[in-house]
Amino acid sequence: MMKLNIGLIIVVAICLLWPLRNSAQATKGGKKISADLLGLFFEDINYAADGGLYAELVQNRSFEYNLEEKRDWNPFSYWEFVQPGHSMGHISVETSSPIHPNNPHYVLIDAEYIGDYPQVKVESGVGLKNSGFDGMVVRQGEKYNFSMFVQQITDAPMDFLISLQTPKGEILAQTKLNTSDKMWKKYTATLTSTASSDSASLVVLTKTSGQFAIDMVSLFPEKTFRNRPNGLRADLAQTLADMQPRFMRFPGGCLVHGNGLGNMYRWKNTIGPLEERKAQRNIWGYHQTAGLGYFEYFQFCEDIGAKPVPVLPAGVSCQNSGGTHVIGGAGQKALCIDDMKEYIQEVLDLIEWANGPATSTWGAKRAAAGHPAPFNLEYVGIGNEDKMTPEFEERFKMIVKAVKEKHPEVIIVGTAGPFHSGEDFEKGWKISSEMKVPVVDEHYYVQPDWFLSNQHRYDKYDRTKSKVYLGEYASWGNKMKNAIAEAAYITGLERNGDVVQMASYAPMLAKKGFTQWTTDMIFFDNVNILLTPNYYVQKMFMNNQGDYYFDKVVTKDESNKLLAASCVQDSKTSDVIVKLVNAGTEAMPMKVDLSRFKGLHSNAQIEVLEGNADDENTFDNIQKVTPTKSDYTVKCKFEYQAPAMSLTVIRIKTGK
């Protein structure tokens, strides 16, 4: 009986596996490399979130701007009190009866008199006007979702007129709303724009005399990325999705550990109803609404097929904050040891929120936000390039120990200071190695030459120690010479993909006129998106990742540090991908030998990014440097002339 069963099992197994015999797989002899190698790092720097990726069109929607954020800011910044048609009223900013204690300011309006003069051609009323982040961009025929919280003080119902207007007061869209509730209540309406404008304003007018309190005045395009409510700007999000990143780190950067303990990024403040989230000063000198919070981040990751890599503070604040910009200065502050138990619980709660069943305390909050299924969080970063003080070490170890005990399945990412070498780097690595932290986060911003000279950095890394996450890197500049130096370096990351687990360029987004960091991957204004050569390099590599690395495929002048190459295979498709980099000013020959790969298709795809060393894209010439894609015929062995200052990606199909 037993024998029969085993025989049956073998027959069934053969039948099941037979159809897979021709399925995609990697060629023998390749080195297994990380399947999560290239991804994104999002930090709310350079107006990346509010006024950027987050699609909210109203600026200062909750009246929480204040002078700690910018010297000339106050709760009424970016708002105008309007009384058209000879109407009259009063306004004040109040805090005594807010929607939620996390959102303390609101505006009280006393509409004393609504003008009634037939000869005056404008709509009369008393209310507010907001022009967003330097004008709202609206498009003809598109819908916009308006909402506001109102608490009526007056007994009788009140009529409101909500409109979108041009700077000249021309009406682009208009709708009516009635309020009556004496408690805070959310009112919504949809506006459809009859024309396009890049400088529209939202105007909220009461047409009834009376008193009311107003807060959380919001306007979103209906067309956000994937039409998500409280969603992301579709065009910007699409440029990120187009890269096909394997992961996305969030929310920083220095933003994570913050400017002093009170400014640390606390994930719990960024989930749940928007009106209950806690806005705060952004360490880069502006305001973060937390509207693009942890839920929106995880949802976006899921939408684009990227693994989330959240980073949590290690119980210390940024060493460069608190009034000092000297590394090693007195900026770093540490949570009291007595507070660590609660803080560690906060870290553990994040894992439950992301992965726990919808019946768990924190999983239930995820489910309430609309995502009952777990997010499948795999990685958690602890700390961001912190100064390696005894205070840091003690707290970091406490957190790591607790996460390992409660969630051994989670891959912890440690931190190794802000530079590629030096005291914090050495100490960070030592601490993480002692704790057997699986991955360590390195950061470096350097000149392009450094990248070219250090292409072999990871060849020498000890494979028995923690793996590397190159969480932040960039060469200083957005010219072709910067991008191509990075491309050469990334071939080294692929070659060392057995020890380099992940890598992400930084910073990712920068709004024109609102940048705190000058070298960035994607620049944008309210209308345009400027993709740098650095973006194209990242995209070309990310679109063409593999999980097996093959050496000796490309032969080139090894003494020339301006040349680099790599060859990977993607075991899902069996495609072989060769990357060839020439950072010199003359075309150079490289020999490609694909004879080890069986079933090569001769008709391949080639993508080339090339230009002059100082070429860059600007808002005046947004497409000066872009890659070109075409068909390409390959042989088993062929020679390729790599153009001067170029990255070439050749993608070859294999198999049937």
Ligand code: AHR
């Ligand atoms: O990417 C910009 C900043 O550089 C990050 O916030 C910080 O981690 C690093 O110093």
